[in-house]
Amino acid sequence: MMWFFYALVSALFLGFYDIFKKYSVNNNAVLPVLLFSTLTSALFFIPILILSRFDIITQGHLVHIPSINTYSHLLISGKAIIVLTSWIFSFFALKHLPITIVAPIRATGPLWTLVGAIILFNEQLSSLQWLGIIVTLLFFFLFSTTGKLEGLSFKTNKWLWFAILGTLAGTASGLFDKYLIRNIDRMAVQSWFSIYQAIIMIPVVGILWWPKRKKLTPFTFRWSIPLVGLFLVIADFAYFYALNNPDSLISIISALRRGSVLIAFGLGAFLFRENNIKHKAIYLAGILFGIALLVAGSY
Numbered sequence: 001m002m003w004f005f006y007a008l009v010s011a012l013f014l015g016f017y018d019i020f021k022k023y024s025v026n027n028n029a030v031l032p033v034l035l036f037s038t039l040t041s042a043l044f045f046i047p048i049l050i051l052s053r054f055d056i057i058t059q060g061h062l063v064h065i066p067s068i069n070t071y072s073h074l075l076i077s078g079k080a081i082i083v084l085t086s087w088i089f090s091f092f093a094l095k096h097l098p099i100t101i102v103a104p105i106r107a108t109g110p111l112w113t114l115v116g117a118i119i120l121f122n123e124q125l126s127s128l129q130w131l132g133i134i135v136t137l138l139f140f141f142l143f144s145t146t147g148k149l150e151g152l153s154f155k156t157n158k159w160l161w162f163a164i165l166g167t168l169a170g171t172a173s174g175l176f177d178k179y180l181i182r183n184i185d186r187m188a189v190q191s192w193f194s195i196y197q198a199i200i201m202i203p204v205v206g207i208l209w210w211p212k213r214k215k216l217t218p219f220t221f222r223w224s225i226p227l228v229g230l231f232l233v234i235a236d237f238a239y240f241y242a243l244n245n246p247d248s249l250i251s252i253i254s255a256l257r258r259g260s261v262l263i264a265f266g267l268g269a270f271l272f273r274e275n276n277i278k279h280k281a282i283y284l285a286g287i288l289f290g291i292a293l294l295v296a297g298s299y
Contacts, residue, residue, distance in 0.1 A: 008259070015262065020228045035202065042194045044233050076189055076192045104261065113171050116171055137290075140283075194233070252295060
């Protein structure tokens with residue numbers, strides 16, 4: 001059950017990763033923040049990649065990165081595009097919304113993973129899973145009423161939809177991960193995925209932000225930006241290590257990783273002095289209870 005422990009470690013670092021994201025994008029240009037955080041992740045793996053190529057880090061070592069074929073590179077670059085899509089939506093949502101709004105929306109990820117599994121793999125739901133879906137959607141609806149207390153409505157606020165689109169893209173990445181890790185070495189996936197993200201973000205920033213930078217929110221480099229990349233590397237390392245275990249269960253791992261919202265919600269409410277915390281906490285607890293029912297219904 002070591003994969004269970006690594007899933008918890010991943011959730012812990014993801015929680016702090018979300019806090020660093022929120023601090024980094026507050027009153028700051030989003031795309032450069034994303035670029036420098038992805039560069040941090042890429043720079044972490046490049047020395048390991050070189051050392052592995054020259055067999056200084058030998059095969060069988062925990063962080064050895066093996067060579068992979070062109071098809072594997074294409075699959076990983078596809079994952080990088082999906083994840084960057086999720087991050088762009090999520091980073092913009094975090095910039096414009098309270099973290100105590102974004103975190104519960106992100107917590108619904110396992111629900112959409114299950115829906116994706118139904119559509120893609122024709123999975124049949126148990127009665128407990130149906131109950132979990134109903135509970136999750138009910139508390140998600142109630143949670144949306146809290147947003148209205150802060151002047152946020154799904155009808156008029158595009159950033160709420162950005163949070164949802166970011167969550168859905170993240171769900172697509174999660175469904176893809178299980179296939180990747182079963183067919184490609186986990187270190188190859190994580191390292192090349194990080195490198196491809198940075199490569200893709202350079203022209204994105206150059207085309208979308210740089211020419212208009214004087215008219216948009218200015219960019220300020222903050223100490224938290226490289227920590228976004230670093231904490232994600234650690235969280236993903238633990239995640240892929242857990243997923244690589246043949247006995248691991250993607251539904252359990254996905255749900256445990258959503259536990260990161262407890263850290264993001266709790267610390268975010270304290271650090272950023274956000275409003276309506278009691279109501280949001282109750283509805284977040286309901287969403288997480290629904291997710292727990294979904295997981296329990298899988299067995």
